Amino acid sequence: MPQLSFFRILFIALVCFSSLLFASPNFFYSTVDKKLNNSTQTSSWPDFLPSNLVKLGLDLRGGVYMLLEVKTDDVIREKFDFLWTDVRSSLVKKRKKLGSIRRIDTSGDQLKIEIGNPENIDFAIKEIDKFNSSTELFSSRWSGSVQKGILKISSLENMITITFSDEQKRTLEKQVIEQSLEIIRRRVDETGTREPTIQRQGRKRVLVQVPGLGSSEELISLLGKTAKLTFNEVVSIDSNSNVPAKLDEIVVGSEQNNELFYLLKKRPVVSGENLTNAQPSFDENGLPAVSFNFNPSAALKFGKYTKDNIGSPFAIVLDDVVISAPTIRSHIPGGSGIITGNFSVEESNRLAILLRSGALPAEIEVLELRTIGPELGRDSINAGKLAALVGGLLVLTFMWLSYGLFGIFANVALILNIILVMALLSILGATLTLPGIAGIVLTIGMAVDANVLVFERIKEEIKKNSTIYNSIKIGYEKALSSIVDANVTTMIAAIILFFFGSGPIKGFSVTLGLGIITSVFTALLITRLFIDLYILFYKPKVLRV
Amino acid sequence: MLLRGLFNQSKEIEFFSFSNLLSYISLGAILVSITLFFILGLNYGIDFRGGTMFMVSSSENIRVSDVRNTLSSSNLGDVSISQATNPLETLSAGTLTSTDNIFIIKVEKTEGQNIETKVKALLLNKLPDIKFLQIESVGSKVSSELIRNGVLAVLFAVISVLVYIWLRFEWQFALGAVFALIHDVILTVGVFSILRYEFNLSIIAALLTIIGYSLNDTVVVFDRVRENLRNFKSLPLLKVLNMSINNTLSRTIMTSVTTLLALLALYFLGGDVIRGFTFAMIWGVLVGTYSSIFVAAKILLILDVKRNWDEKDSKAGTQF
Numbered sequence: 001m002p003q004l005s006f007f008r009i010l011f012i013a014l015v016c017f018s019s020l021l022f023a024s025p026n027f028f029y030s031t032v033d034k035k036l037n038n039s040t041q042t043s044s045w046p047d048f049l050p051s052n053l054v055k056l057g058l059d060l061r062g063g064v065y066m067l068l069e070v071k072t073d074d075v076i077r078e079k080f081d082f083l084w085t086d087v088r089s090s091l092v093k094k095r096k097k098l099g100s101i102r103r104i105d106t107s108g109d110q111l112k113i114e115i116g117n118p119e120n121i122d123f124a125i126k127e128i129d130k131f132n133s134s135t136e137l138f139s140s141r142w143s144g145s146v147q148k149g150i151l152k153i154s155s156l157e158n159m160i161t162i163t164f165s166d167e168q169k170r171t172l173e174k175q176v177i178e179q180s181l182e183i184i185r186r187r188v189d190e191t192g193t194r195e196p197t198i199q200r201q202g203r204k205r206v207l208v209q210v211p212g213l214g215s216s217e218e219l220i221s222l223l224g225k226t227a228k229l230t231f232n233e234v235v236s237i238d239s240n241s242n243v244p245a246k247l248d249e250i251v252v253g254s255e256q257n258n259e260l261f262y263l264l265k266k267r268p269v270v271s272g273e274n275l276t277n278a279q280p281s282f283d284e285n286g287l288p289a290v291s292f293n294f295n296p297s298a299a300l301k302f303g304k305y306t307k308d309n310i311g312s313p314f315a316i317v318l319d320d321v322v323i324s325a326p327t328i329r330s331h332i333p334g335g336s337g338i339i340t341g342n343f344s345v346e347e348s349n350r351l352a353i354l355l356r357s358g359a360l361p362a363e364i365e366v367l368e369l370r371t372i373g374p375e376l377g378r379d380s381i382n383a384g385k386l387a388a389l390v391g392g393l394l395v396l397t398f399m400w401l402s403y404g405l406f407g408i409f410a411n412v413a414l415i416l417n418i419i420l421v422m423a424l425l426s427i428l429g430a431t432l433t434l435p436g437i438a439g440i441v442l443t444i445g446m447a448v449d450a451n452v453l454v455f456e457r458i459k460e461e462i463k464k465n466s467t468i469y470n471s472i473k474i475g476y477e478k479a480l481s482s483i484v485d486a487n488v489t490t491m492i493a494a495i496i497l498f499f500f501g502s503g504p505i506k507g508f509s510v511t512l513g514l515g516i517i518t519s520v521f522t523a524l525l526i527t528r529l530f531i532d533l534y535i536l537f538y539k540p541k542v543l544r545v
Numbered sequence: 546m547l548l549r550g551l552f553n554q555s556k557e558i559e560f561f562s563f564s565n566l567l568s569y570i571s572l573g574a575i576l577v578s579i580t581l582f583f584i585l586g587l588n589y590g591i592d593f594r595g596g597t598m599f600m601v602s603s604s605e606n607i608r609v610s611d612v613r614n615t616l617s618s619s620n621l622g623d624v625s626i627s628q629a630t631n632p633l634e635t636l637s638a639g640t641l642t643s644t645d646n647i648f649i650i651k652v653e654k655t656e657g658q659n660i661e662t663k664v665k666a667l668l669l670n671k672l673p674d675i676k677f678l679q680i681e682s683v684g685s686k687v688s689s690e691l692i693r694n695g696v697l698a699v700l701f702a703v704i705s706v707l708v709y710i711w712l713r714f715e716w717q718f719a720l721g722a723v724f725a726l727i728h729d730v731i732l733t734v735g736v737f738s739i740l741r742y743e744f745n746l747s748i749i750a751a752l753l754t755i756i757g758y759s760l761n762d763t764v765v766v767f768d769r770v771r772e773n774l775r776n777f778k779s780l781p782l783l784k785v786l787n788m789s790i791n792n793t794l795s796r797t798i799m800t801s802v803t804t805l806l807a808l809l810a811l812y813f814l815g816g817d818v819i820r821g822f823t824f825a826m827i828w829g830v831l832v833g834t835y836s837s838i839f840v841a842a843k844i845l846l847i848l849d850v851k852r853n854w855d856e857k858d859s860k861a862g863t864q865f
Contacts (some may be wrong), residue, residue, distance in 0.1 A: 059818070067687065216680070217662065248700060369661075369682040376600070376678040376818075383816035391810030395803045402799060435747060438811055438819050442754065442826070445807030446761075449800045453765065456796045478772075485713060485764040492705050493757030500698035502691075505750045512754065 002469060002532035012525055016416060019423035025051050026422050052426040057433035060381050062374030063211035064219055068364045070180045070204050072173045073109065075362045076164070079172070080111045083151075083162070085248060085267050087113070087128055098124050103247075104159075109169075111162040118158035125153055125160060173203070176361045181206055184364075186357040187222045205367070216371045222409050226319050226363050227354035229272030231302070234265040234313045234325060252315070254322045254344055262322050264315055271359075274298030278355035280348040281338065288348035289340045292355065299335020307331040318351070375384045384437035392418070393440045399448055403455055406545050409530040410451040413522040417447050420518040421511060428513075431509030443515025449486065450523030453479040459545050468543050472531060476524075483523070488515050557791045560838060561783055561846070567839045572729060578735025585738050590745030591651060591681060593695075595668040595688040597660050599650040600629070600679040603672055612648055615671045616664065622653030629817050630632045647678070647817075664845035695749040699730065702756050714767060715851065721844035722763045729759045732832050733825055742821055758804070758826075759833030762797060769793050770845065774852065782850060786842050801834045 025032040028045060032053055046053060058065050084103050091101050091113075099116015115124050132151050150168040157481045164172070181200055188196045188208060196207040210219060235249055241261045243251050248267065254260040276293045278357050283289040294302055304315075306328050315325045318337050323341040343351065396414065399407040421440060425432060458475030466474065494516065497509035534540070591598045607656050612626050629647040654660050661680060663852050683691075703726055710719040730752055769789040777785055805827065812823040 047846050069686070215677075219839055236549060365684070367680070367684045367687045369680070371677075371680040373676070373678045375676065376601075380818060383814060387811045387813075387815040390814055391807035394806040394810060398803055434816075434818055435750060435822065438815065438822060441807045441811050441815075442804070445804035446758070446800070448803050449761070449796075452796050452799045452803075456793075456799075460792070482765045482768040485768055486761040487711065489706060489760040489764055490757035492709065493753045493760075495704055495751050496698055496702045496705065500694050500701070501750060502746075505746055508747075512757075 002472075002535055004532060004536065008525075009529070012529055015307055015420075015521075016526075019416070019420045022050050022052065022423035023419045024049060026426060029053065035236050038190050050426075052429070054422065054425045055429060055431045056381075057431045057436065057504060057507055058209060058211055058377075058379075059372050060372070060377045060384075060432065061211050062214065062372050063209065064213045064216045065368070065370040065372075066208040066210075066216070066219070066223075066366060067201070067368035068184070068206045068208065068223070069367050070177055070206065070360075070364050071362045072176045072204055075176050076109045076169065076172060079164075080109070080162075082267070083131070084111055084113075087111070087131065087162075090127055090130070091115075091124060094123070109163065110152045113160045113162070115158055115160070118132060121155050121160065122157060123297070125155060128160065128162065168363050177204060177206075179358075180364065181363045183360050184208065184223060187353065188219070190353050190357070191218060191222065206364070213375070214373060216369055220366065220369075222350070222354070223364065224366070225354055226360045227272070227351075227357075228319055228359040229275070229355060230268035230317045231270050232266075232268050232315045232317055233305075233309070234315050235263040235264055235265060237325075252317060252320055252322050254325075255318075256324070262315055262325060264317070264322075268317075269314075270294060270298045270302050272355060273359065275355055278352045280345070280352040283338060283340045287340065288343040288345045290339050290343075290348050290352050290355065291427060292336065292337045294335035294337075296335065299333075302335060302337075303331065303333040307333075323356075355492040380434045381437075384434060384441075388441050388444070389438060391446050395444055399451075403545055405534070406455055406531070408532075409527050410448055410455070410523075412530065413451065413526045414444065414447055416526055417515070417518050417522045418444065420512050420522070424514050424518070425511070430510050431507055432511070433504040435504045436507035436511045439508045439511030439515065443512065443519065446490070447515060447519035447522070450479075450483045450520055451527055453482050453486075454489070454523065455545050458543070462543055462545065468535060468540065471543060472535070476528065480524075483520060487520055491516050546741065547835060557787065558794070560787050560790050560842070563851060564839060564843050564846075568843055571836075571840055574735070574838070575728060575731050577578055578731045581735050581738040585741075587734070587744040589739055590743040590747040591683050591688070593688050593692050594683040595683050596654065597652045597664070597667075597682040598680070599652075599677060600647065601650065601662060601668065601675050601677055602645040602647045603675045604645050605672060605674055607648075607672060609648065611671075612650065614670070615667055616650070616651065616652075621660065621664070624653070625651045691746060695746070698749060699752055699756070702753055703727065703730075706756065706760055709763070710767075714771060717845055717848040717850050718767050718771075720848060721841040722760060724844050725763050725833075725841035726756050726759055728836045728840050729829060729832045731757055733829055737858065742824060745821065747819065747822040748825050751772045751822045751829065754826060755829030755833055759836060762800075762833055762837035765796065766790060766793050766837055767790060767845075770842070771849075774850065782852075783846060786846055790838055790842060797834060797837070801830055804830050 025045070031045045032051050036051060036053070079126055088101060088103070091098060095101065097117065097120050099120075101116070102114045104111065104114050105112045113124075115121060120415065126478045128151070132153075150164060152163045152165055154163075160370060181198065184206060185198050188210065190199060191210075191213075193210050193213055195211060199207045201207045204394060206287070207218075208223070236243070238261050239259050241251055241253070243261060243263050245251050245263060248263050248265060250266045252262050252264055254262065274297070276295050278292045281289055281291040310328050310330065313325045313327050315322045317323065321346050326340075339351070392414075399410050399414075401407070403410065418440065421443065424430075454475055457479045458471050461471035461474050491513060494509045494513035498506060498513065501509055609626050609628055616624050616626070627649050629649050650664070652660055652664060661682065665677065703723060706726065707719050707723045710722050712825075733752060733755060734744075736742075737748065740811060745849070766789060769792050770786060773780075773785045773789050773792075774782075777788075808823055808827045808830065812827060815823060
């Protein structure tokens, strides 16, 4: 006769009861959701019950999924551009000794300088090495920490090559990503959306998920802009974009006039990184504008520049477009100013947000963009629910028809299995996606497998004329090896999917994996308990499986 | 009960009497699938090809040609348009109604926001009541990574399985199981190549699940083979294999049927988004069931298993 220990019954009852408890909020989703998100409204969901809900993936609730890549290489290239202007101005002073100085190969992550008199190359290296020992030589555009000895200088005949040490490159990359992450977070928060997820992914990537957002356009217009603001000296103004530009000059178009081009000094006088604040405001004519403040060191520079250049124009450049180019009318000492342009109120608002949240240190590229409308999400949930319901009923019926009473035992275990999966999903805070629902439906189909293996074994034992209890005991023992092997192999597939899959696919691997664990549990413990109870209390003479 | 005793066949089926013919058919199918893959290729979704996909709905009676005409003039690269079956034709609940026409538009280019804004403007201009249900855009950098990850995942799964079965059984079993898996994966790819169904990320997920399922079946048969080899030491291998397949046949059929029932429900009611996935799974369950009997066991027969399993010989794997 089967042994029924108190501990065994208690354990199973406890698992069933607590899984019911934890799964229950999901069956009253909207009621619980209201309670969680509208603290002002009273909800009929009682306080003493758990209120963990299964998180719905973007494909079920709608929203925007965005994979961005931060172009860190551009930053490194830009650093070398700035270094070049710094190094050049220091070497030019020694031109008599060094001969002509030329930068060759402007692309890539290195600075190559050719000098006229190769015999004095050691002198040039010594000059450049000064940058390595004094951080003050780096221009203000050099954001982030500058440590000593960050440059690797080597020479070949009349060529000097300057590169960053690997460590410096890594720290620089890390800085850029972290800064970008912070700025992206601030900008997404400005949209006022509920629970956005912003995560670093891999070395250079950022994953942004904003549930409930119906369109990505607003988000991209906020994230797509670097919002790099600079104030540059104007060399000349022309109606032709093919103005011959010197090495330290750049041609930039105008936002207000398509036929106007500015020849600017490449190196800005001050830049947006030195802003301490930016607010939407209005200019003296009552038109929308953005007012700003500089930090003290930039204010000093700006003050000096305006004092020296009264009467000449001066360009305000945002993301490589001249927004406006006012003429300096007087010395501006206080470090505050106003940007005017053809702004609408919304545009001046957005520009103020962008300037306040800071410029992205590098451009970002949208690698992957998925927008799911809320209608499709709702329909996917309904379709998934229906499929699960119909699939479940079909399997239940089939099991009952095939195994009779034992089929009903298996069916109760199957229903408990689904509840267990829901409870685990809620407790773990896992995300349910449409493929995740498919995983649950698939689990419904496959979960009976362990029971089928046992039942078939029991049938065989009955054929061998074993006693009723022995048939069951041996059936379970013999089936165990197959059950373990069969489920471990499926588990391997689920684990690999979890690590290689992204987004919705990951959701599938989670429900599949949980389904495997719970189905083994229900088949080995719950169905067994039913069978033991049946034998103990009904004492059947013949076992019909 | 109705179905009870359906599988209680008293006579053993001789599975290996026509197994040579089936081996040739399987080999032929594998060759055809590989050839098709190289000639026709696969109808890659934007996950793997890169590009932008729009799923739109309109309550107006528009046709594919209308949408095509709207988009053809502008320089969007390769544009493909297809009408999807409405996932809600069978549903009463939901916000979309069954009269909505749903179209899937795929554009070759991505270029971030520009393409999206352009296509949106063009469509809204011509068809003002159009609704954008889903927009996906995958750049070429990501799509090539997704391909690489997909292939790696499948390879990694096959290798892990090889190792697991090797540890639990003998190497002949591992080879048999892995051949069966490769057979299933290649045939699934072949079917997608012929039918031109979209091959996307979810199909990779399906392939991995098929690997798990097919293996599940194979392992149950192998488990019984190992047991019978111990119990019937003098019986020829062919007889042992045939007996084992017969022993487990009712279980094989039961589990396949319940899984298929659940999958069929998903296929017909689960909506368009996962239909490709469910199709792959249904095919995989059928092929996987077949291959665990006719490929895995057949290879075991060809390789010939060592029969002197002693209790001392611990290499035979761990018995639970």
